Amino acid sequence: MAIYHARRGAQSYGHDIGILLMECWNPFPPGDVGNAATYGYPVLYETVAGVTIEALVERGEASAVDAMVEAARKLETEGCKAITSDCGYMLMYQDVVAAAVKVPVMMSSLLQLRFIASLLPPGGEIGVVCAHKARLEAGLLDMAWPERNRTVHVAGMEDQPAFRRAILDEEGVLDTDLVEAETVAVTRAMVEANPDIRAILIECSNLPPYSAAVQAATGLPVFDFITMIDMVRASTARPRFSGGY
Incomplete structure (x- = not known):
């Protein structure tokens, strides 16, 4: 059997993509970034307090930067191989989140x-x-x-x-x-x-x-969003092929 070692700070394992969520009250049907059934691989969600649709989309404000960075680092600690978000307007956080973690970041x-x-x-x-x-x-x-x-x-x-x-x-x-x-x-x-x-x-x-x-x-x-997430995920979790042609 393989030997596993605990990762300090991690509460769960096996997540490929971490997804930062704004605070909102929307239904997320399959196909939506916010529905875990959209993906053929494990994802982990983290809601960022203080980041809302009104602030991002309606007013164009990137608020709660510290909370965003803390949430991204938490997803990295949990072992996520890449981090994304659930709003294209979170592009405003791209540089600050990418600078805060060591995994690929695709906020928009x-x-x-x-x-x-x-x-x-x-x-x-x-x-x-x-x-x-x-x-x-x-x-x-x-x-x-x-x-x-x-x-x-x-x-x-x-x-x-x-x-x-x-x-x-x-x-x-x-x-x-x-x-x-x-x-x-x-x-x-x-x-x-x-x-x-x-x-x-x-x-x-x-x-x-x-x-x-x-x-x-x-x-x-x-x-x-899904074409982007699927592509980046494939770059971090390639399947192993065996045998010939």
Whole structure:
């Protein structure tokens, strides 16, 4: 049998990805970053007191930095091989969290923008679907990709009633059929208005449950939090292959 040694400070073992959660009152259906059934590997959640949707998305404030760093270090101590978050607007914490731990940090789906651009032909544009358009365009795009050399179009979900009630207003009830229809309609309108879009990035962590529907409706590659988390997780937990071809 193998011999195991206790890791000082750890209370549990075997987690691949640590996920920092804001304080919110949203249902998380399968496919959402906040639902553990989304993943084919173990994840560990840690809620960060003082970090809220209102502060991050509505006001654009990165509050409770010390609490965020403490939570990230706790996930690292528990053995998580990489750390992410449940809101693309947590990009504001990317540098401070990455500096505080020794494992890979991916605080926002927006980190994929450069990678997506590298896949596209010359002139190919990127469409981003986000929770709140004004907040994303007010500095976060520049933070994610300061040397941006591609056109990026942004469509927000803030005026979609089912999404707004469930996510931004935190009423506690989510109708996935309605939100899926809203997400598809918002994305389709963006693509129809900008026919040079060649890929879609779903920024909001609550929208990956609808990425397949967006892909089917547009015929375009669709990236989101889950594509990012799955890729980074694969880099830290590669399976061992045996035998020949």
